Amino acid sequence: MSSETLIIQAGLSERSRKSRLPARLDLLQSLSGLFLALFMWGHMFFVASILLGKDAMWTITKFFEGYHFFGKAYPWLVSVVVAVVIAVFVVHAMLAVRKFPINYRQFRVFRAHAKSMRHGDTTLWMWQVYSGFAMFFLASAHLYQMLVWPQDIGPFGSGGRMWVDGLWPFYLVLLLLVEFHGSIGLYRLAVKWCWPNCSREFLKKLKWGITAFFLVLGLATLGAYMKIGYDYQENYKNGERYTPTWAQQAEESAK
């Protein structure tokens, strides 16, 4: 057994050299949060490609499946990316949960404090705790689905999931949680590390601007998938995958 273990067990850790782990964990919490928030920005732009049409979304999907590199789609490549995101997500959740109120006394005193203070940043943190807690479950469910069934991502597959499988309320809630949690998190990172060194008023305005932009984009995207799901429900039920327009035209001219 290491001497460090024995010192900690004996309750003498305060008397020895302070561990460097808290510094690393603090930095890792910030970096994992930054990675996830930026990933979600990219993710939103990728899924919003449906607003440009089914062909655009198909092209993006196939890009991530390596179709444009290997001439053949490998959906497991998406699973690899999802696995990395899951790993970062778990690390971030594990680090962030340390800051949560851990018992009823702490929860009650913090809630009373936030209510009494009527202080924007304190209230925003409570929202972050609530949204983070909800995402333990909702984001996990979505990530698992993408990990196991990456081949179902596509105009018909994603649209059918929303409409035919009735998952649109799930995605609506997840969208709200992600956008609020992510933008509040980015704002907090900026004020925490003082980078960029802008005024908090400006950062807060920027934060709300980003939230509004991604919410509008997200809601429009969700609506587009629901409409495709409704229009092509039979194709989805028959397990049909979307064929891009140019491939359809090529098939028709070949006939």
Next chain:
Amino acid sequence: MSNGQNNTASGGKTRQRTLTFHILRYNPQDPDSKPRMQSYQVEEAEGMTLFLALSEIREHQDPTLQYDFVCRAGICGSCSMVINGRPGLACRTLTQDLETDVTLAPLPVFELIGDLSVNTGKWMRGMSERLETWVHTKEEEVNLSKAESRMDPELAEQIYELDRCVECGSCVAACGTAQMRQDFVGAVGMNKIARFKLDPRDVRTDDDFYEVVGDDSGVFGCMSLLGCHDVCPKELPLQTQIAFLRRKMATIGC
């Protein structure tokens, strides 16, 4: 919350208001005492501060009301209390900036002496001893007859800026982390470390500072809610100091 216009009549003449103070009363020395709200009415006077209103209540209505004060000028930090939900100094708060109904409570986190009076000194001393908030020099004995080493005026100004802290406890009372975790050093502690880190007379290195604030009861416990920064009556740059310290301590740990 500010409604400075409310007590001014259309002709520009000040209209006297009757203020109602709802004060949280509790005496921890009395086993029969239960926390309760008690209301007092005071006629507002021109330029009246919260401290003056409390003096009025104690002098003419209720001599048992407990609250602290020393300087009456925002220098000693004794009269810090929770005013309408937010910490602030009673002597620096003008009643004209408040609604007619004012709620007062003691600062949380600190040991309650009674009513609005809390023992910030005990907490501050504990924090100071823990963080060793004094200049650490090489010499074991201080030679008072020796001239002090010169300091760049700009640097002295920067140190003075952080030294303006009056230890009123408002930042601790406004801190979400301090509410939940009693061992958290608060912005006051981190500001002090940032101050001694600037001081060239202090021989401590970043590694030494890490030993006192490099954990979750120190700078890494701060969640950057910045209630401290927003309520500090001396308007200290707490956000930038905590961020500065966090960056330095994170560098030590990595």
